[in-house]
Amino acid sequence: MAAPSRLLVDGAADAALSPLDRGLAYGDGLFETIRFVAGRAALWPRHMQRLRESCARLCLPAPDEALLAREAAAVADGMADAVVRITITRGVGERGYAMPASPQPTRIVAAFAAPVTAPETYRDGLRLRLCQLRLAEQPLLAGIKHLNRLEQVLARAEWDDPSIADGLLLDGAGRVICTTMANLFAVIGGALVTPSLERCGVAGVARAEVLAVREVRVRELALGELPHAQELFLSSSVRGIVPVRSMAETVYVPGPVTRALQSHWRELGFPTEHS
Known part of the structure; x- marks a missing residue:
């Protein structure tokens, strides 16, 4: 991904990230990557829901969602098709785990060309x-x-063939989990199936949208x-799909299942899906 078109750190365009930030020192934080088309993010509510739930699990104070919406709109302003990355860290802290x-989280909002x-x-x-590579x-x-x-970074380093777009990741027991940058769905015996993510993997917001609009069996997948x-x-x-x-x-x-979901994505306002 190219350099961001605009970037705000705690709301300021000229602010810098402290070298003592726990996000840098320990990976102590989380992020969301959100697609904006013509200033609109169709999956914004799902991103905010995952952000709230993730903050709770990491014992992080949840950010002000209205503030995030204003900053995301500001950095994506003027971009017809953008990806906005919101990063929340635990902020600066003393050395040690x-x-x-009383954490003071750092908030980074950046816009990139889609x-x-x-x-x-x-x-x-x-x-x-x-x-x-196997996911822990x-x-x-x-x-x-x-x-x-780091697991995704190392997995992506396994190939340099430009004709291969992504890599499938398994867990230590050999179960299918996801790819390096997406969730996976399969139609098997006429049923739509996606791997369970109770042990590892990222539960994507696009995955959540599919689960909401289609009957899907979430289970272990060999x-x-x-x-x-x-x-x-x-x-x-x-x-998208x-x-x-x-x-x-x-x-x-x-x-037909793939095509129907691509059609659903177009109805959400994403113009890059082509049947």
Whole structure:
């Protein structure tokens, strides 16, 4: 992702992040990446719901959502298609892991140009590979978008083939969890399925939207089931619904469930989804 077009730290455009900030020192914080189209973020309520729940789990004071909305609108102003990243850290603290008795969170709001996804990717799908890295289990952090993304960084370093768009991640027991930057759905035996994220992985807001509008079985998903799937697609708040064209020797064709959800994304106001 390119440098941000605009960036605010605690509401100020000229402020700098302290080198003693716990977000930098310990990854002590969380973030949201929110797609804005023509100044509107269709999934904003879902992002704020996850932000509230994540702050509660990390024992972080929840930010003022109205203030976040104003700052997000300010940094995205004038951008037809933007991704706004909101980062909340526990703020500056003394050396050591102990939480500050009265934390003063740091708030960073930045806008980036939305990534360009080719129409044929939405039409035909992308190529997926299996990553060797295995996600560690930590139920307390499972589902939330905390600042420690080292697993994803190392997994993404496993390939440099530009024809492969993403990598599939398993947990230590070999269960399918997600990809490096999206959630995964499969149509198996006519039923829409997505992996359980109780042990690890990020519960994306696009995933939550799919769960709200479709009947989905949330369960453990074995890698050996994927070659038998009739459809395979990814969900992401930034890119929407993206079909998987192939993984290893298995080839998939986007089907009616994928197309229906792409249509739903267009109805939400995201113009990059093409049937």
